[in-house]
Amino acid sequence: MSIYTPNQQEIAEKLSTKGVSRADWKDWRWQLKHSIQSPAAVERLLNIRFSAEEKIELERTLDRFPLSVTPYYLSLINAVDYRNDPIFMQAFPSPRELEIERNDMADPLHEDKDSPAPGITHRYPDRVLFHISNICSMYCRHCTRKRKVGDVDSIPDRASIMQGIDYIRQTPVIRDVLLSGGDPLMLSDDYLDWILTELENIPHVQVIRIGTRMPVVLPYRITPELIAMLKKHHPLWVNTHFNHPREITASSRAALRLLADAGIPLGNQTVLLAGINDCPRIIKSLVQELVANRVRPYYLYQCDMAEGLAHFRTPVGKGIEIMENLIGHTSGFAIPTYVVDAPGGGGKIPLTPNYLLSLSTNKVVLRNYEGVITTYHEPESYKAIFCDRKCDDCKLDLKLEGAEECEATGIVKLLSDYDETISLTPENNSRMERRNSDD
Numbered sequence: 016m017s018i019y020t021p022n023q024q025e026i027a028e029k030l031s032t033k034g035v036s037r038a039d040w041k042d043w044r045w046q047l048k049h050s051i052q053s054p055a056a057v058e059r060l061l062n063i064r065f066s067a068e069e070k071i072e073l074e075r076t077l078d079r080f081p082l083s084v085t086p087y088y089l090s091l092i093n094a095v096d097y098r099n100d101p102i103f104m105q106a107f108p109s110p111r112e113l114e115i116e117r118n119d120m121a122d123p124l125h126e127d128k129d130s131p132a133p134g135i136t137h138r139y140p141d142r143v144l145f146h147i148s149n150i151c152s153m154y155c156r157h158c159t160r161k162r163k164v165g166d167v168d169s170i171p172d173r174a175s176i177m178q179g180i181d182y183i184r185q186t187p188v189i190r191d192v193l194l195s196g197g198d199p200l201m202l203s204d205d206y207l208d209w210i211l212t213e214l215e216n217i218p219h220v221q222v223i224r225i226g227t228r229m230p231v232v233l234p235y236r237i238t239p240e241l242i243a244m245l246k247k248h249h250p251l252w253v254n255t256h257f258n259h260p261r262e263i264t265a266s267s268r269a270a271l272r273l274l275a276d277a278g279i280p281l282g283n284q285t286v287l288l289a290g291i292n293d294c295p296r297i298i299k300s301l302v303q304e305l306v307a308n309r310v311r312p313y314y315l316y317q318c319d320m321a322e323g324l325a326h327f328r329t330p331v332g333k334g335i336e337i338m339e340n341l342i343g344h345t346s347g348f349a350i351p352t353y354v355v356d357a358p359g360g361g362g363k364i365p366l367t368p369n370y371l372l373s374l375s376t377n378k379v380v381l382r383n384y385e386g387v388i389t390t391y392h393e394p395e396s397y398k399a400i401f402c403d404r405k406c407d408d409c410k411l412d413l414k415l416e417g418a419e420e421c422e423a424t425g426i427v428k429l430l431s432d433y434d435e436t437i438s439l440t441p442e443n444n445s446r447m448e449r450r451n452s453d454d
Contacts, residue, residue, distance in 0.1 A: 084106040101258070149170050193226060200241070249278065254281075313352070
């Protein structure tokens with residue numbers, strides 16, 4: 016029986032001398048078994064040729080950043096113009112990955128430094144990132160965790176996973192756990208079921224999220240058996256990672272449909288990549304295709320300052336330009352939040368075009384997406400409620416079952432009435448050091 020497309024048929028036949036059925040091609044384990052891991056294999060499967068000089072440069076690149084791509088994802092490449100193909104550029108190594116700029120970092124987000132337990136990154140007060148796998152079905156060339164992904168010596172074992180779970184269990188402030196990697200769906204259904212069950216049994220964990228690129232690069236992993244297991248663990252959310260409309264195929268749509276029909280809310284995180292999707296037209300088409308498939312665009316990420324990614328990075332101004340072309344020009348729920356994940360572990364910082372032009376005591380001056388400038392009058396009768404944290408005397412309805420007070424941190428300290436902090440000063444501030452030396 017034939018595969019889906021002539022291109023897939025040709026690739027399948029070259030990968031196996033025994034013949035490949037449609038069922039084989041759609042078997043995610045078959046796909047992983049036949050992952051393409053060398054430039055020579057890519058040449059043979061796509062009928063393309065690299066020069067001798069290119070091959071030398073590619074081997075140097077692969078010594079540091081390995082290649083692995085599924086036959087499915089490879090089959091999406093337009094071999095006639097592969098050098099400009101967005102699929103090819105995300106999957107195939109480039110010698111430019113060895114160009115390390117002076118501001119690049121191995122761990123730009125300081126995930127390892129913010130790790131109080133194996134696999135755990137605890138950056139925000141009420142949620143943690145839980146790395147449960149360091150392997151992927153494909154090694155994305157723009158991965159911010161290039162330092163880890165594909166390192167078979169650092170794959171978390173059950174004991175390490177249990178230490179991470181114990182940290183979550185012993186930290187009651189955590190209500191949201193994001194499972195990440197690598198790709199969590201590289202784990203078996205049974206093993207992932209065990210992790211989800213352990214987390215689900217922690218009383219203060221309210222929601223679990225899974226970050227996966229499987230619907231993009233290996234949609235056949237989304238099987239009825241996987242869905243049946245995931246449905247046992249609601250409330251469960253899934254965020255995936257489409258970067259270009261070309262990645263939304265019949266197979267990926269089927270995978271998304273299975274997840275959505277199971278009652279799993281779907282989000283998408285896109286990375287802004289030079290030469291791949293740094294175009295308002297491309298991003299607009301992508302977000303509209305996503306919502307048509309019941310996927311909410313969640314984040315548009317500025318590419319991180321990780322080693323090997325400099326050639327993918329765009330100016331922040333390009334992201335703002337794209338947001339200008341989305342806001343007001345398509346449905347509000349189709350618009351992602353454009354963020355820079357701050358180097359040094361500062362977390363996600365949202366960026367948006369400037370719509371607030373000025374303000375006074377009584378009026379705010381705003382502009383819309385068309386450039387129309389308007390005013391919004393502040394209410395004349397508003398009486399601010401002074402908050403001194405004496406909640407028993409407050410007139411607001413504070414019957415918030417399950418709510419817990421938490422200590423104010425960051426900007427909240429400056430906005431609050433009950434905290435006397437008047438400024439936040441970075442550590443090692445030279446002015447403060449001068450003051451101390453004078454004391």
